[in-house]
Amino acid sequence: MSKFYTEITPELQTFIENQKIFFVATAAHEGRINLSPKGLDTFRIINKNTIAWLNLTGSGNETAAHLLKNNRMTIMFCAFEGKPLILRLYGHAKIYHERDAPFKKHITRFDKIAGTRQIIEMQIESLQTSCGYAVPFMNFKEERLQLNKWAEKQGEERIKKYQQDKNTKSIDGFETGLLN
Template identity: 75%
Template sequence: MSDFFSEVTPELKLFIENQKIFFVATAAKEGRINLSPKGQDSFRVVNKNKVVWLNLTGSGNETAAHLLKNDRMTIMFCAFEGKPLILRLYGSAKAYHERDSKFNEYKNLFPRIPGTRQIVEMQVESVQTSCGYAVPFMDFKEERNQLNAWAEKQGEERLNNYRKEKNSKSIDGFDTGLLDSE
């Protein structure tokens, strides 16, 4: 009931563009495995073997820490409306910060979202689709605005202080690369 592809086909790209949520999984050799839900208008297919997504300021920064230790990543989309489908992207990834030229190369692909912390680029090595028959139907109601409102209220200085305190180390104590320029 599953198929593998070596690239994101036009049909799969269209499916991705219509999803409201995706899930990112990473793991270092030791420590916890991280699985994070992501939303908003934060994902782009750059080409058939490259995707990028905005990583927003949050309570942790596990993805960035894991990518410094082990660049493997899995991204999953699943259909909650329409035809059932689960789509997984497998590959290697790197997180870019505002100080990186790649960050500035990609930032204009996205709307301005308060609290943008990093842009993650993934080289897609393989794509898997599976049936999704057991995934429930769920209606999309609207985006949550709390994270954007919180980030906007903080302002740049308070956001930077928050990131230093909460986002410079993973929950397992791994460096996230956030403070490399300081």
């Protein structure tokens, strides 16, 4: 049922591009494991072994804190419509901020979204598909735009202040690198 790959095939790329949600998992060597759902148009395939995703301002910044301590990351996609499939991307990631040259290179790949906080680039070491037979069918209705509207209403200065107040440490007290 499951199959491993060493790179994103054209079929897997099509599958990824058709998904409306993905899940990101990270963990430091100690503390909590983080698993976050991500949506909107924030995921890009750079090449067969590299992806980037746009990380938006939110209530926490666990992924950034974990990547500074342990750069392993897993991304999972699962089909809620059509043919059943689960796809996991395994690799190592780096987090880039506005001040970093790779951020400037990658940001052009995305539409401008208020509240953009970081870009995460992942080097994929392996991919695994599995059946997804037990994943329920769910119909996509529409994107939730509350985060976008909130960030637009805040404006850049208030977003920066929010990030300083809420996004510089993880829930386990780890630095996120946001202020460096």
